[in-house]
Amino acid sequence: MHIEVRNVNKTFGDHKAVQNVSFSIERGKLIGLLGPSGGGKSTLLRILAGLETPDSGDIFINGKRVNDVQPQLRGIGFVFQNYALFKHMSVFDNIAFGLTIRKTSKAEIKNRVNELLDLTGLRGFEHRYPHQLSGGQRQRVAFARALAPRPDLLLLDEPFAAIDAKVRKELRTWLKGLIAELGITSIFVTHDQDEAVEVADEMLIVQQGRLEQQGSPVHIYTDPQTAFVAGFIGHSxxxxxxxxxxxxxxxxxxxxxxxxxxxxxxxxxxxxxxxxxxxxxxxxxxxxxxxxxxxxxxxxxxxxxxxxxxxxxxxxxxxxxxxxxxxxxxxxxxxxxxxxxxxxxxxxxxxxxx
Known part of the structure; x- marks a missing residue:
């Protein structure tokens, strides 16, 4: 398995944000992490990224336990819902940021950024600044920046939340095709059922910090294993x-x-x-x-x-x-x-x- 989570727990004060969660993900899968607000989705994502430390349990990436590995050394790309672009940097420099801080050669940075400009449909926008772009274009820049260092795992925290409905649907289709082309393991958090069903190869359904069910969208819809999943998925x-x-x-x-x-x-x-x-x-x-x-x-x-x-x-x-x-x-x-x-x-x- 590419990603493996074993018996992970995380508590904030009296709040049990993650309760004994275990799951595994095969390489190249696009996983939708779905559940109600406060269900533990973002906390799980942050634990995988190394931005939160689990109270107990283990995280494995490529068979290596990474609990004590710093975030920047885990080989993870992270896309935030608010883009988190640097306003004073051009599109080119935003995409190049992760490579620059790793002291990658200028020639390699140029080649990689140009490759990503073509891959994300941003060719011609490399000299523009974030305020000169549409919401969909800014999110594509955020994707490109996360992909620039060639991560093993891509994490997306409600990546389409700040985008209007029409553009959001277009980006969902684009993202699914992009991930399939790159073959990179990806996990995206969403509270939108339609989004998860349309995009994900598999879904992880969580609520109150517990993993309710894992499986393909079709399997989860047609064979819900718990009362919560039966009521949460679909309209009943x-x-x-x-x-x-x-x-x-x-x-x-x-x-x-x-x-x-x-x-x-x-x-x-x-x-x-x-x-x-x-x-x-x-x-x-x-x-x-x-x-x-x-x-x-x-x-x-x-x-x-x-x-x-x-x-x-x-x-x-x-x-x-x-x-x-x-x-x-x-x-x-x-x-x-x-x-x-x-x-x-x-x-x-x-x-x-x-």
Missing amino acids: SVVEEPGRLRGFERTSLSSGARALIRPEFVEVGRQEEIAFPSASEKGKVRHIFFRGAHLELDIEVNGNRLSAHRSLDQVPLHPGQEVSVLIHRLYVISEDSATMVENPLKIDPLPVHI
Whole structure:
């Protein structure tokens, strides 16, 4: 493994910022470190960089324990969310900064900076100063400066937070391609689920200083291992009495069970549109929201409010309309687990009497 974190803990006063966290990362992977504010993301990143010292546990890079290695000797590039560019330096000098303090030869600095100007699309901007650049261009300079010393590991702390939405999406695509081209192991902190799902090869989900789950975006979305991950990833509705929903009364759900239901788990329409009418029940459309490629429906079913998606190609529904609702599946949640349950009536439908 390229990066390995073993049983790391970090406390600030009474606050347990990182609690017994362990994970490993293969070389060349782009990892999204995701979680709510105050969950420990930035602290973990700073521990990897050597800017914070763990109270216990070990950090290995390329098989070498680096707990006592100074930050500048760890072979790490760091990109901050506020760029942290030197205002009095040109783009060229900002990119060259790390090489200059290492006393790299002028010829090598020139070659490396020119290489990075081409790689990051900044050719022609080398003599400009940060205030003469757009937000996206400044962030590209920050990336180039971090990459200049050829680090083994690139760390990015919410690198797109200060950039508007359109440019942020463009930079995400650009960064993913750049990292793949360079083959450099990278970890980026974000609180944006869409950003992590779009960019990351793998995600690390943390909350309250604990690692909840590690895996590919698809694996984490389709197979959440904890109640927190099931509720945090995606957009879910919480149902307090899932055993009262059509079909699920036939399961062994306890009266105190709670469930999470994602929009894609819910089928809504006129009765003839529903694939398993015997498994559906009546509901009412409360609100309809246009989401570009689809409509999002706010549905009331048996006292519960659920979200569902509907194609723009289907017959339009309207607020107040009574509809048939089929819940295909749901996640039953407990304190520390999430279990998917399929609607039994889809598998074993009720008999139809003619």
